[in-house]
Amino acid sequence: MDEVAGERGAASGGVKALLRLEGLALFLGMVLLYAVWGGSWLVFALLFLAPDLSFLAYLADSKTGAIVYNAAHSYMAPVALMTAGFALEWPLALSIAMIWLAHIGIDRALGYGLKYAAGFGFTHLGRIGRPGKV
Numbered sequence: 375m376d377e378v379a380g381e382r383g384a385a386s387g388g389v390k391a392l393l394r395l396e397g398l399a400l401f402l403g404m405v406l407l408y409a410v411w412g413g414s415w416l417v418f419a420l421l422f423l424a425p426d427l428s429f430l431a432y433l434a435d436s437k438t439g440a441i442v443y444n445a446a447h448s449y450m451a452p453v454a455l456m457t458a459g460f461a462l463e464w465p466l467a468l469s470i471a472m473i474w475l476a477h478i479g480i481d482r483a484l485g486y487g488l489k490y491a492a493g494f495g496f497t498h499l500g501r502i503g504r505p506g507k508v
Contacts, residue, residue, distance in 0.1 A: 383490060384500040393499060397482025404476035413469045421473045432494055440489040447478055447488060 385393055408418060428446035432439030445451070452474035459467030481487075487499030495503040 384487075384496075384498060386500065390499055393487075394483050394485060397479045397484075400479030401476050401483055402479075404472045404479060408469070408472045408476065411468065411472065413472065417469060418473050418476075421470065422477055425474060425477050429494075436493050437491040439494065440491045443494075444488045447481060447486075449475070449478065452478065 384390075425446040428443045429439070431442030452471045455467050455474070456471035458464065459471055482499065485497075485499050485502060487497030487502075490496040490498075495501055
């Protein structure tokens with residue numbers, strides 16, 4: 375995928391704003407739910423940035439990096455974990471899922487979207503980083 379294709383696939387205008395507001399709502403909702411849940415804020419602080427360890431996959435190449443980053447920043451796994459946590463009455467799974475979803479939410483609110491294989495800077499929410507850098 376070339377750079378132009380990555381930019382063509384990005385949300386823009388009101389859709390981009392709505393996606394970023396959804397991210398903010400998710401972040402705030404998960405932080406509030408975690409507070410009501412009575413989760414440990416030390417655990418929250420320790421795990422909040424854990425999904426960003428997926429950046430390390432970019433050391434292999436952009437395609438691998440995008441796949442691993444997107445897997446760690448998609449709603450699918452934390453929602454499945456949250457569902458399992460409720461179904462199995464597993465508090466740790468619920469705490470991890472809330473923290474993970476909060477992380478994804480703040481990333482989206484800040485404009486860090488799912489990545490295209492063209493490079494780290496090409497996301498579904500638009501280009502990030504300085505022009506000329508990926």
